[in-house]
Amino acid sequence: MTLPAIDWAQPWLAPYRADGEAAAQAVARNDGCVAAGLQDIGSTSAPDFVRQYELPTGQAFEAHIFRTRTVPTRDNLHDFFNGLVWLAFPRTKRRLNELQAGEIARDGVGATRGALRDALTLFDENGALLDAPPALWRALVARDWHTLFVSGRGLWSEARLVLFGHALLEKLVTPRKPITAHVLLPADGGNGPAALDDVSVAGMLDAQRLGRKPFVPLPVLGVPGWCAGNEAAQFYDDPKVFRPLAGRGIPGA
Known part of the structure; x- marks a missing residue:
């Protein structure tokens, strides 16, 4: 092979x-x-x-x-x-594995994983970590793509995004605009700096909180510098990729 x-x-x-x-x-x-x-x-x-x-x-x-x-x-x-x-990220992966194994020992392996195992698998396969100014976090949570990527574009120089999910990394070997990560929302909602080292990330993996799936979607090729095409503001005028929150119009429209 x-x-x-x-x-x-x-x-x-x-x-x-x-x-x-x-x-x-x-x-x-x-x-x-x-x-x-x-x-x-x-x-x-x-x-x-x-x-x-x-x-x-x-x-x-x-x-x-x-x-x-x-x-x-x-x-x-x-x-x-x-x-x-x-x-x-050996500590983080061990923490995910510890939580998975604990759920399997308690409930066995059935047709469905349950809320916690679903969340653990989602993060393991497709998760991402973000350290960014609060204004970017607010725009991301609100799916306000215009603020996140156009009017607030300069703030990305203060941000760092790390892709954690191995399936996500695999998909990006052939980059496509719709590829979307599930970013782990910090407990403080992104109102302070986030340490993205292995020890800190492992410490963020609280079972009770993870069961509520504290993730926000992020189309990764929208990140400034990650795709030449996104230098044009029109790149983000694609509601099939940059989707608004349910019940809202297209942010920035």
């Missing part, structure tokens, strides 16, 4: 670039084995990456990780990015 080409110069890959380039080279050296490539550059803070066949038939993936401290890994881009997030 050969990994698809990844443009590591893309701004959303900056937090993962060093490990990602090294891991991609290691995968190639290991005849396309993603687990072996990730293991080659792993650290003591990350779990071991093992081949997918080490996950026993019928065993829940998250329960297995929690029990063995190993991550079964397939030879595909999805699991490659999952490994990179484990390397960058």
Whole structure:
């Protein structure tokens, strides 16, 4: 298996670039084995990456990780990015896994996950973290896209967005305008600075709060500097992507 080409110069890959380039080279050296490539550059803070066949038939993936401290890994881009997030945010990923495993131990694996496991999966697959001035947070929560990206555009120089979800990173290997992240809303509603380091993010993952799905959608290619096309204000005049809140007109119209 050969990994698809990844443009590591893309701004959303900056937090993962060093490990990602090294891991991609290691995968190639290991005849396309993603687990072996990730293991080659792993650290003591990350779990071991093992081949997918080490996950026993019928065993829940998250329960297995929690029990063995190993991550079964397939030879595909999805699991490659999952490994990179484990390397960058090991405490946060362990906290997500701990909460998932606790829910599985209590309720088993059924046809539906339940509110907490749904939220954990959503963040794990498609989540993002934002540190931004309060004015940008208010505009984002209100889906006021004109303020967020046009009239307030200059404030993005004071902001930092980190994509956490590995499925989100996988989708952006082929960037498309509709790709949308679920940004974790801080407990203070974005009224203060947010630390985006691994320890701080792990500490934000409160089970009771997560069960209420404290996320706001953000079309990531709207972020200034993340897409050449968004330099024109008309880029945001697309209600299929930049959707208003239900019951409101298009913000800024």
